[in-house]
Amino acid sequence: MTEQVVAEDWVTRLADEVISEAERRGLRGPIVCASGISPSGPIHLGNFRELITPHLVADEIKRRGIPCEHILSWDDFDRFRRVPKALDGVDESWEEHVGKPLSSVPAPHGSPHPNWADHFKAPLLEAMEATGIEVRQISQTEQYRAGAYREQILLAMRERAAIDTVLAQYRTLEAVADAQQRATGKRRRHDSTGRRQATLTEEQAAAATEAERGSGAATEDDGSEGTAGYFPYKPFCSVCGTDFTTVTGWSGDSGDGSHLLTYVCTRCGHSEQVDLDTFTNGKLVWKVDWPMRWGHEHVLFEPSGVDHQSPGSSFVVGKDLAPLFGWERPIGPMYAFVGIAGMAKMSSSKGGVPIPNDALDVMEPQVLRWLYARRRPNQSFDVAFGPELQRLYDEWDALVRKVAAGPEGGAQPGDLAAHLRATSVATATGVRELPTTPRPMPFRTIASVIDVTQGDEAQAVRILSQLEPDNPVLSIDDLRPRLDCAERWMLGYVPAEDRTIVRSEPDAELLAGLDDEQRESLRLLAQGLDEHWSLDGLTHLVYAVPKIQRGLDPSAKVKDPELSRAQRAFFVLVYRLLVSKDTGPRLPTLLLAVGADRTKHLLGR
Structure with missing residues (x-):
């Protein structure tokens, strides 16, 4: 070897x-x-x-x-x-x-x-x-x-x-x-x-x-x-x-x-x-x-x-x-010791402790290997089954990007070693790479789409394929196994009260009580949907609306407490109109999942 x-x-x-x-x-x-x-x-x-x-x-x-x-x-x-x-x-x-x-x-x-x-x-x-x-x-x-x-x-x-x-x-x-x-x-x-x-x-x-x-x-x-x-x-x-x-x-x-x-x-x-x-x-x-x-x-x-x-x-x-x-x-x-985070919410455990297969239901094999490889044996840690799982995938994806970027990526030697041990194994003839998801879209994005589509896989894949219009998903297999992990986590491990239910009809009472500034923010959002219909475009749009209302450059990076409060209030308003909650999946992802026409309908436009 x-x-x-x-x-x-x-x-x-x-x-x-x-x-x-x-x-x-x-x-x-x-x-x-x-x-x-x-x-x-x-x-x-x-x-x-x-x-x-x-x-x-x-x-x-x-x-x-x-x-x-x-x-x-x-x-x-x-x-x-x-x-x-x-x-x-x-x-x-x-x-x-x-x-x-x-x-x-x-x-x-x-x-x-x-x-x-x-x-x-x-x-x-x-x-x-x-x-x-x-x-x-x-x-x-x-x-x-x-x-x-x-x-x-x-x-x-x-x-x-x-x-x-x-x-x-x-x-x-x-x-x-x-x-x-x-x-x-x-x-x-x-x-x-x-x-x-x-x-x-x-x-x-x-x-x-x-x-x-x-x-x-x-x-x-x-x-x-x-x-x-x-x-x-x-x-x-x-x-x-x-x-x-x-x-x-x-x-x-x-x-x-x-x-x-x-x-x-x-x-x-x-x-x-x-x-x-x-x-x-x-x-x-x-x-x-x-x-x-x-x-x-x-x-x-x-x-x-x-x-x-x-x-x-x-x-x-x-x-x-x-x-x-x-x-x-x-x-x-x-x-x-190895502890468990969020296990109380697991519907599949039936009162028992989770086994590796339970983790592999929601984690790609590399992610599970990485959990153990990145910490010394005498360090205790938790395996996440709750909301922390999304952050874990974010950290893993960030490491993968750093490693892919080479010496300029900023990955530390220990990170490089843990990544190598998570993604490959030694065999009698050489080093074998473990299978991975061809198109590893952010886990939290996939989970949010599955949440909003109520597990309708065909609709979820349709929405996910729109996230990158210049590089669309050509096959559902390109999203696996991460798609399956996200689907099992969202449908089987996330409590019903934490799920997202999109309204079927506009909230007439809330819409009737809006002030002029709120109505203008919804008009700007609805007006810009078609032009900005991609994940990046919608991300730009939802942050731009409060800036436009204050006469600021939509692309400018502004650190202003008043603007930050206005952005939070705008987000809460949109969430309430779409899902009757103050929070939910990332707003650009939610808008993509709901669709432009339905979003405009629920915004009263």
């Missing part, structure tokens, strides 16, 4: 660290960057940071011509911990599946997928395809049941006393930290919405917490102490399929080379002796499982959330446990 020089940003710096670490360790073969996700519930936009952060770092390493692989480890062999609340297709009957592997739990009613894990994996895989994220997927169910970790399991059983000693030290630290937090009235969070939960409704915050509680990472499992001592391995019961099991016997210390484990299930009462040389229906507890996999996959870079880096948590403990499996803990930043 041809090396592509990228301006320094947080991705560049992390890639430098990873390459330097690989050299320090004397590693051979591709550098491995890893993500780990538990499909225990909706994989939301906070979880997406776990995926896109290693993707961006691996992508930068590949751009330099260095072999690198991004793996996605599905923790689908984690236990099903509780039945989520307010999840479509799920009822109290799922209670019987608590304790089973996620891959053994039935999918929600109506799902086309064979099990719970696959049901929640599917939307993320669709989002990955749309955003250009390529990984090597690893199913922990398949790994464990194929016996891929047999040697590591037996090693952990041999070293269980050493493991227990390490964990005991951190259990003390964790208990102290919890006590301090309780004393100060603070409660530790183990979810990806954390600090930002105040932006969600109570029901949505509960859904976010439920989504996180399903993963092994959330509860920081470290094993159990039974009558036979500490064991870092949990078998699933051969009868009821759950992990409500306690190890009661182990022959591995006898010196005869056997690896017989005896367990009893507290749920169904079944007791059994299994041979770990052949038994594959169990797994290492989370705090041992994660460092084991670092060594097995030779992971060099993996970020983790705040919950993993608190005292006694898995990433911290993993530093001491990874060497038992012949490896060092990977390097990787702690990533901050």
Whole structure:
């Protein structure tokens, strides 16, 4: 691959660290960057940071011509911990599946997928395809049941006393930290919405917490102490399929080379002796499982959330446990929370937290990638679903123009890097540009036209094609996917009370009460519509009317408080006559959408 020089940003710096670490360790073969996700519930936009952060770092390493692989480890062999609340297709009957592997739990009613894990994996895989994220997927169910970790399991059983000693030290630290937090009235969070939960409704915050509680990472499992001592391995019961099991016997210390484990299930009462040389229906507890996999996959870079880096948590403990499996803990930043702005207005969420596909409903893939690429992992931010979305598109379009203008455009090095990472990905043969909207008209303009036309796509496209008479839209496909994003946002996410309804008849009472100056302003506006019938022309016209009335040059740039007040009053008057509100879509866009004849009719001309 041809090396592509990228301006320094947080991705560049992390890639430098990873390459330097690989050299320090004397590693051979591709550098491995890893993500780990538990499909225990909706994989939301906070979880997406776990995926896109290693993707961006691996992508930068590949751009330099260095072999690198991004793996996605599905923790689908984690236990099903509780039945989520307010999840479509799920009822109290799922209670019987608590304790089973996620891959053994039935999918929600109506799902086309064979099990719970696959049901929640599917939307993320669709989002990955749309955003250009390529990984090597690893199913922990398949790994464990194929016996891929047999040697590591037996090693952990041999070293269980050493493991227990390490964990005991951190259990003390964790208990102290919890006590301090309780004393100060603070409660530790183990979810990806954390600090930002105040932006969600109570029901949505509960859904976010439920989504996180399903993963092994959330509860920081470290094993159990039974009558036979500490064991870092949990078998699933051969009868009821759950992990409500306690190890009661182990022959591995006898010196005869056997690896017989005896367990009893507290749920169904079944007791059994299994041979770990052949038994594959169990797994290492989370705090041992994660460092084991670092060594097995030779992971060099993996970020983790705040919950993993608190005292006694898995990433911290993993530093001491990874060497038992012949490896060092990977390097990787702690990533901050991702919040939601305007989510309370989302009609499609049905009380849950939004997933990447929800964002892609209203955002072009490049815009979503840019949200994560432009901020360091330890910076929290909000994903906008409310009015802020329009401003986000404005900022993105401004950046695109700066980049297109070249060195004279004024884009800063960090902006250039974030734009590059948002719009292209490294492949085995070079750098691939992600598909984009051929004619990216301003998002707020498209949304306003869709608003005024009440979702009539044909009429909306007709109006949009008039915005630039010298360069008309030749095909509706030239406006996609931005047109579809704007349409879904306006029709599905904007509350009805915020929509724009154009009057069907003039407001006779308002028109009758106008003074001479107001009537003259409407006459000037109506008189100039035909001559100025384009977006730029109408923009000039609506600002020119108050100037003309004051004897000023319509094209002059005048800073005068009195003129500014007159312009605001004129705009309010036109809005009231057209949509019975003081504000609305940008006035030139609204006029285009309403049409010249209907506008004149509503203005009483």
